[in-house]
Amino acid sequence: MNHLTDETLNEYLDHELADRASAETHLAVCADCAARLAALQALFAELDSLPEEALSRDLAARITPRPSLPAALPRWLTLTATLQAALVVIAIIAAAPFAVDLVSPYLVTVQMPSLTEIVVQFQSQWTTWLDMLSTFRFPAMPQLPPLEISSLMLMIMLAGVSILWLVGNGLLLRKQA
Amino acid sequence: MTAPTDRDLILRARRGDGEAFGELVTRYQKSVFNVCYRMTNERREAEDLTQETFLRIYSRLDTFDLEREFGPWVRRAAANLCLNHLESQKITAELDDDRDAGESSQPESVVEVRERSEQIRVALASLPAHYRAVVELRHYQDLSYDEIAGELHIPLSDVKSHLFRARKLLAEKLK
Numbered sequence: 001m002n003h004l005t006d007e008t009l010n011e012y013l014d015h016e017l018a019d020r021a022s023a024e025t026h027l028a029v030c031a032d033c034a035a036r037l038a039a040l041q042a043l044f045a046e047l048d049s050l051p052e053e054a055l056s057r058d059l060a061a062r063i064t065p066r067p068s069l070p071a072a073l074p075r076w077l078t079l080t081a082t083l084q085a086a087l088v089v090i091a092i093i094a095a096a097p098f099a100v101d102l103v104s105p106y107l108v109t110v111q112m113p114s115l116t117e118i119v120v121q122f123q124s125q126w127t128t129w130l131d132m133l134s135t136f137r138f139p140a141m142p143q144l145p146p147l148e149i150s151s152l153m154l155m156i157m158l159a160g161v162s163i164l165w166l167v168g169n170g171l172l173l174r175k176q177a
Numbered sequence: 178m179t180a181p182t183d184r185d186l187i188l189r190a191r192r193g194d195g196e197a198f199g200e201l202v203t204r205y206q207k208s209v210f211n212v213c214y215r216m217t218n219e220r221r222e223a224e225d226l227t228q229e230t231f232l233r234i235y236s237r238l239d240t241f242d243l244e245r246e247f248g249p250w251v252r253r254a255a256a257n258l259c260l261n262h263l264e265s266q267k268i269t270a271e272l273d274d275d276r277d278a279g280e281s282s283q284p285e286s287v288v289e290v291r292e293r294s295e296q297i298r299v300a301l302a303s304l305p306a307h308y309r310a311v312v313e314l315r316h317y318q319d320l321s322y323d324e325i326a327g328e329l330h331i332p333l334s335d336v337k338s339h340l341f342r343a344r345k346l347l348a349e350k351l352k
């Protein structure tokens with residue numbers, strides 16, 4: 001008579017054995033296999049008897065998950081903000097020499113001009129600046145034709161940058177609210 | 178007023194309600210702790226792993242299938258976390274006979290039960306990490322062989338061999 005293998009006995013107790021009937025038929029007549037099964041059952045009972053232990057501390061009070069972080073800004077908004085920052089830096093760099101020219105005469109002469117004079121001076125500088133920009137030419141590159149910027153184009157570009165800046169900041173502030 | 182269901186608490190926790198998640202921790206911390214304690218046989222370590230289990234669960238709440246039961250999901254996650262922890266620590270079993278010192282005033286039967294429980298825990302802790310994991314999932318979480326294989330990402334044949342060898346080792350240690 002072939003005895004049941006350890007694997008068969010394990011699977012029988014785990015309810016994973018396909019042919020339970022033939023195993024039970026064998027167990028009914030084989031004291032040796034029945035004893036091995038009883039020993040395995042005793043082990044199962046020992047494992048089942050292991051009591052649940054209590055915690056020494058309440059973890060619920062200790063586990064306080066961080067509030068969920070605000071969702072990341074959309075990619076297009078991040079790009080807008082980056083572009084906006086880059087334009088501002090370029091504008092500041094471009095305006096710096098003119099600003100120095102504008103301010104330096106007043107630094108030398110202590111005499112305070114009237115408001116009208118300041119406005120006229122500013123207008124004059126502004127016109128000069130626009131003229132300079134409109135006639136500005138990039139150094140001629142061998143491959144590229146010289147780039148000309150008209151006053152109209154310059155105004156459109158400035159308006160575009162301003163709108164971009166306003167829209168970008170508006171969206172960022174609304175996101176934070 | 179009836180207590181909120183697990184499903185309600187999970188939905189609230191997903192929206193960032195820390196109190197709702199705290200309630201889930203209260204409900205399941207004991208059973209999760211016992212998974213970790215059976216796997217490690219170290220109380221402090223088990224509590225730390227229980228805490229770690231809940232923190233990980235929180236970050237994965239969105240992946241939980243609301244049609245299933247929360248408890249078994251957390252306990253399986255705990256068993257996996259413990260297995261990874263044991264494998265990374267390369268823990269070797271150590272007998273710790275001092276654990277129940279100072280309890281001699283208890284009735285004899287209580288002491289006997291506790292001593293036998295301790296022997297079982299020590300025997301479990303002496304098993305290789307993968308053997309411990311299959312015993313935990315089969316005996317204490319009632320998973321089928323197929324489910325254990327899926328949970329631990331191991332072949333069905335390994336589940337059987339780990340389980341049968343683990344039982345053989347346990348039987349020898351608990352004689």
